[in-house]
Amino acid sequence: MLPFSFEWAWDMGHMVFMGGLWYALTILGLGMTYCIIMAAVDTAKGKGSHNH
């Protein structure tokens, strides 16, 4: 998972594989961060305190 593992030797397979993996992880991470921050902002703005 981490390129400093002893047995690691970069090759094409690693690039594709790790590229795909980190791409996905980044999107998920950024997406969730975005959602949480926006939710906090929204809450601070007073949205969602509803009485329905």
Added chain:
Amino acid sequence: MKEEHKHVKTKKYGMVIDLDKCTGCGSCMVACMSENNVPFKKDETNKLDSITWLRIYKLTNGKKFPETDICYIPRPCMQCEGEHGHAPCVSVCPATATDYNHETGIVSQIYTRCFGCRYCMAACPYHARYFNWWDPVWPDGMEKSLSPNVSPRMRGVVEKCSFCFHRYQLAKNKAYAQGRRELKEDEYQTACTQACPAGAITFGDLNNHNHAVYKLAKPDNKHGGRPRNPNAFRLLEKLGTNPKVYYLSTREWVRRAGDNYIKDEGKLEHH
């Protein structure tokens, strides 16, 4: 890295087993167990969960009395090279616990790295890999007989024959002590080779034309190591596993038993 390889004469340690000489006596199995701290349990008659790095198969020619014939095939790990070290088991290991060592041509197995997914066992057509289904338990006092050169395996990991790689290491240590880097043929021999009372097993470097294994098997190293000795064969040659264990037999049916054939003639029935 590639350039560095030029400086090192890469070895391809391999084995030639003369099935005409092999008596099926079991010495190699026990020599291996004793050398490699292989555990044992009360009932070992279920051969599917009995750890024997080197297992002797008993083959019959399937003919009726008195045409019957039997032959023993000792089966260590074949140390497959596949194509450029792409052994069936190596590429599948998710945690790099097993690897093809290009310096010696030996497939390593690191027990402490292995987490027991058994994918390599599924990949090995020779059933040369064994899983530690149980904790290894030695009866009181018998752990005194354990060798410090091979670490005992814990429950839940896969193990297999290593061509007694520790002997290679120790031989190299000894050579270093004498200021040498290269090993002589007899300095590194596996435990089974050494113990075989019939002298059926020969071990050495298949790349070295002076070594007995090369002379016996005459491997065509340019073409996946295919044997040029007409009496020599390898198990499941057609799969492209490129094993480093060669067998010799003058008996046609034994050689045929080494691989699967499309045409039914001469093919063994599954028994």
Added chain:
Amino acid sequence: MSTLDDKAKEVSAEAVDEAETESPTEVNEKKQDNGPWGYIILFFIIGFAASLVIGWGIFPKVLYSQKKQPIDFNHVLHVAAVEEGCESCHFFREDGSFSGVPKLAQCVECHEEVQGEDPNEAKFVEEYVAKGREVPWLVYSKQPDCVFFSHIAHVNMGKMECDTCHGHIGESTHSKVYEENRITGYSRDIWGKNIAGLKKNTWDRMKMDDCAECHAENKAVPKTVETLPWPISWMPRPYEKPASSQVRVQIDKDACFVCHK
């Protein structure tokens, strides 16, 4: 059943409470004491700080048990008394294996009788020499059973100094406390004194990554071995050309077996 029921009631009660009481006074509350946020942040900080203290301070203390060596050993004294440095006691056997910690028989060569007045010396002679018992030394650099390490490959062939991995142990006058990981049984010297696993010196840690680091460094040197010296910082003396030209530091990822058994 009842608990779930209660909880449900509680939740709903709270919700109702919240809905009824909080909303109308929301603005006021915020103005007055900054709402619950102050407490929330405070408790967050308390939790955060406490766990940091536990993780960085208490945890390492709990994780390692401390053991004293059976005999306090003075390396300086011994190094001064012998002729060949470390190798006088830590030598290679004929088969190329490394002797490691000396056996009693070696010590007895000099220590048959009590020498000097050190109580440790007296204890050593009385409890071990006289009784013929081996001293149960605790080995700081003891690697686990799965590790194969060839000293001769590094010392004789690689011309490495003991210090590189073991530090200046020859300059110690007392045996330091041996710390053992309660979970793994490892010596702490393997992971390193620093709980974060950081190191300053080559000998601070002895994990696989440390071996790898050094091996990787060697990989970077010019490939034509004959034209070395290696530009390696820890190499204390000029590189000696080995008898054979085939110096090859194990760097390949396929070489697991080289260090594992």
Added chain:
Amino acid sequence: MDSALIPEGVKRCSFGKFILWIVIVGAVLLWGVVAMLLCWFKGLNQTNMNDAYGFALWIWADLAVIALGGGAFFTGLLRYVMGKDELKNIINYAVLIGFICYSSALLILGMDVGQPLRSWFIFWHANVHSMLTEVAFCLSCYFAVLTIEYIPLILENRQIDRVPFFHNLSHNMHGIMAIFAATGAFLSFFHQGSLGGTPAVLFGRPFSFREGVLIWPWTFFLFTWSAAACGPCFTILVTWITEKITRKKLVKQNVIMLLAKIAGWMLATYTVAKIIDTWYWATVTAPARGFNFMDFYSNNPLYGPWILVLEIVICGVIPSIILITKTGRKSSFLLISAVLLAVLGACVNRWVMVLQVMAVPVLTFESWFMYFPSWQEIATTILPVAYGIILIMISYRYLPIFPQEQEIEEEKNASIFV
């Protein structure tokens, strides 16, 4: 009793009845947990696996639930990326089913390895050339996606939703769900494929070995394809079962029809591809390794050619035909039979690709390896089913899984009044 937690406007059974069922299914779950603990503490000797049968029931269960959980990613793909808007009415349930399937798969994998405490080595010391590594990475990542998709559902619980932060969080997550879904589809494509690659790269096993393109054997694509085909079928099937049990219509028929039609075409194309693959393998790949086609289907007590007929014809061709024809889909009986067959087909395919692979002898002097799972294996394989039922029960009761439920209810009531 717990009415405050139940979504507004829907009816649920009494709390007592609910708890009674939880306890009953929970007992089964407990049985599985006991077996699981046995396996963890005593080791895999609790199973009937052996050195020849290193992969067995669990791996089959794993592959099967992942294939069936494929409904989540494919429905998500259709809904969020392809813009099939009607599917929003079933996507929640698809996600829930997917979540159950994937969490079960991870749990089973956690049991199946010999050293669970070291299983993180697969990440830390990853060998990227191993199909299993790819599976592990994508599986855990995709599980994260499913969790992300499931979270808003939880947040929509009537009480949780009242908390402003959670309400906003759920709202925001919905907002960018398409991105998550797309990522999920990407991940899912690869791990479904990698699972297909897992047996197919075993070039020492002529029965499972497949040629392919670049690093991907044909089954890589076949597995993804079949998961996309059979996953939605499983979603339809579970929805139907849920409707039967709750005695309520939960999803409108047009949604089901749409999903069934898409699944039908997927299945049909998959079946064609599978037939081509099988034919190529039987006539080219296997014979090159010295095997007659019938070597794989004879001389043993279980595996005959029937299994191939079952998989391809009965569970492939037949449901395909039913699902792609309008008449087939219209008939409730045919529709359910078809999705049932498709689900069975996926299971049979995974079975063959795991258990029969282990059973076929490769060395000429060996015979077929037969295996029967131990009770511990069976219990732990049933465990996820029980867990899934419980999770569905709870989710159905407390979360607005079926957006159309209220509407349908109202329509029904209205029709009564009319």
Added chain:
Amino acid sequence: MKVCRRSFLSLVIGGAAGTALSPLPWKLIDDSSIWTQMWPWTPVPEDGEVSHVNTVCSLCPGGCGLTVRKVNERAIKIEGMKGYPVNDGGVCLLGLSGLQLLYGSTRVKTPLKRTGARGEGKWEKISWDEAIAEVAKKLADLRAKGLSHTVGCIAGSDRGTVAHLLGRFLTAYGSPNFIRTPSMQDSYEQTMYLMQGAQASAGFDVENADFILSFGSGLIDGWGSPVRMFKANSALKNKGKLVQVEPRLSNTAAKSDKWIPINPGTESALALGLAHVIIKESLYDYDFVNNYSFGFDDWTDDQGTSRKGFKQIVLDEYSPDDVAEITGISYSTIIDLAKSFARASKPLAICGRGQGNTPGSLSEFMAVHALNALVGNINKKGGVWAVPDPDYIRWPEVEMDINAAKGMRANRIDGAGGKTYPDSRYLLNRFPEAVNSGKEYPIEALFVVGANPVYTLPDSRAVKEAFDKIPFVVSFSSYMDETAANADLILPNHIFLERYEDVPMPAGLQKPVVGLSKPVVKPQFNTRHVGDVIIQIAKAFGGGIADSFPWDNYEACLQETLGRKWDTLNEDGFWLDSNFRAPGWERAFDTPSGKFEFFPRTLAAKNENTFPQFSPVEPEGNEGRFPLILIPYDYMRLASGFIGDPPFAIKTVEDTVLKGNDILVEVNPKSGRGFREGDQAILSTPKGSVKVRVHLFDGIMPGLVAMPRGLGHTAYDEYLADKGINFNELIGTVEDPVSGLDAAWGIRAKLTRA
């Protein structure tokens, strides 16, 4: 309340964040997996200095040289000794498993005295002084009553200093009853004695033979000195032929150049038939037959009666047609075999079934040996040699007092050397019957050394009964074997890796060799060398008995006995009589005629027509009730001698031999109709019935059932005990009319559904 709840949540979140940023979780994850790599219950072998010690194995009569690898004080691996004249580096699996015997749980760790009933397994630990005092007292009591001759000793060997000390003790004490456990060696010794007049063992120069004709000898199933035979067999592949005559496709048969299945028990008929062809075709060695043999042609005995010679009898009675009828081997095969045997340059005929653990019919041994004589392959390269015992034990005469002399005049309990069997030395097979019938005299005390008769003797029930009748049984076994378990007192010996002992004459070797077992490790338990114990018991008696043992201890005795050989033995591990050459034909035959006697005159005088003659040994039992014949088979992976299989060895046993605790018997599919592979069955013989499983095997002659020897132990540890069936429970003994040795090779049997 709200604050409290939210704050708590906040505290937890803060804690989690902080923990994640501390080493705690990561180190714990790491350490917990390292913990799994070093589970404290998985042993870690201690490392240290490696050394090698040479010693000699005495687990079987093979006597191989071993090199034991040690790490510090632990022995960790046994390997074959390079350059040792017997095995030169090779080693069998039993020898390889030796460390499991050394450190194993089957060891008797201290002297034990029985407290419960016999065989109940209840023991009391006693000191060596007590143990020796107890034995001495018991023996003294018997001696005082004039019953010294009722003390017997069963030993695994009669060679070497330990056996001589035992024999010497019995002589000085006054008992003639030293009995060696039976093997083919008994029959070969008698054959040598009768035909060649030599008190010698038979040595086989297999390395130089180029055609080996084996009558059921398991050359690679453990016959003779196993490792040496493996090597010879391998060497034969390049330069000669092996023909195996045997009803079952043993490993030897499978690896031979030709397997000739034969009706069991008719081997001597075949030998005589071959002789017929050889004589008829004039293919025999004229020089040897004409100049160095007697009884080939017709002759006149001392009474002046004209007797038919070997030639005439064979020509008259053993035509290939007749022999084909008897043996079931085709006419042409017999002719071809005879011709190729006789035309080979160094043909060698051998016999002794399987591993040679049973003596067999004397006429069969003589018939086979006569073949060697016909081709003149006796006492020369590639042939059978009469090898005298290495003559190094030269002790002063035993000082016999009156009691001793009186005791020694008693008849031996087994009848060996008596009127009926004057030429036999030991007849252990007759011992149980003699004890049970009580005809001669009862046995009051029995020593067992290096033997496990309760397990290894045929007709287990009778053996058990006999042991029950003996009031005082002392076992010197290192292991809790069946005999030890049924003893009253166990005085555990060091095992071969812990003691000094000379190991003379590996079985079947053609050169006089003495090997030396050396202590590889210190004795692991409170055991004592049997030699020391004997000396100490003797000393406890005082008088003539003590005087006959002038040594302080065994090691002193051994050193003194070996004299100048001691140094050689200590250094090389063996001593080889380098001057020894093939005895040749001149002056080699100490028979009445001074020649090789095809027709032993000593025998002829007493018992007409015993040889040459095919006198079939009929298997016990009624053919109607028992349609099949049960034969034993030997197999390298099963130790069938006094040592049982250690865990490693039993692990190698195939699942077609042992499955779970069930033994599998081999049956030809033709005879096993109605049975499927692995089916349970009841195997019955006149001696008993046992539960077995069926292994259908085409390599066995129809009509036979074959069962491996070496299973069915009731003693030893859980790795061996209760696995399979002991063949000896199913077979009885058949006395050979000439030698009195056990000649049984099988027994009638039936196989029925379980």
